[in-house]
Amino acid sequence: MSDQSHDLYRADLAPGEESEGGIRLRVLGYVVGLGLALLLTATSFFVAGTDLVWQPSIPVAIVVLAIAQMGVHVVFFLHITTGPDNTNNVMALFFGILIVVLVIGGSLWIMSNLNHNMMPMNQIIQMQQMQE
């Protein structure tokens, strides 16, 4: 567990670490990431306020753009790749994504079902008044 072993054999990469490349190449990577992220952000804000596209498609477009931008951040800023030196990082990330999807998707699913099955509020009040 010494810090020197890091340089002896590079079997794995720590999350956030880049595999190789000089300073200029690494800065270029961040610049490309920043450019893509700015582009996606600008598109997102533009789509949210425009009348040019079919209105019901806007929420879907915003969600897709957000997922794309998170992908850009993961690749260009966190340097998570599909390489063999990143297997553990990717596995942990996918497990995290699984839990996030289960929590959000499951909550929305269950709550919309409950909303759908619940009697409208005025009917409930009427029933209570009849019982009294």
Next chain:
Amino acid sequence: MIATTLTQGGEHDRPGTLLMEHAGPASKRIVTAYGFWIFILSDMVMFSAFFATFAVLSRQTAGGPSGAELFDLRNVAIETVCLLLSSFVCGLASIAADVRNRFWFQVAMAGTCVLGLAFLFIEVREFASLVERGAGPTRSAFLSAFFTLVGCHGLHVSLGILWLLTMMAQVFTKGFRADIQRRIVCFALFWHALDIIWVALFSIVYLLGSAT
């Protein structure tokens, strides 16, 4: 980690990776950063619970103002650019830390700090104006969920700035020691992760909230 190196050791015959099968325990830098990566993912899971709460409650305005009436998208755009640029400059700081350049490390960290503070300033001002207009967290379920979610992210950014200043001071007094390098790696992970959460936040809370 040993399992993956064993299975993949044979495919790579690059010189210098010959010893892969006998690599032994991973270096402390990898173990620390990996542990912190697990923490960040668990933080994301916590945020997902807040997102789920917000998504479920976003229509429950109790006769009060909805997102479309409250949000100022220009402010949100400025906040987004601030946080995105600070994430970028933080990346430059971690490059400077890797090549052990003190000057550029301090400059980049100071830039990250200023952009983060600008973000926080705009957010606090937005919260204050909401409360002033009678749209505080107690007004409706929607606003409770809004303040919890956005406030939790703001709290993370505040803690991140404290950590950032600590790292600047530690590099100033102790230099790029191995343990301090490890802390810088963890800090960079934390800061980039906050930006990822903000992407989800501005899309779902602000853009979707003002679109419908």
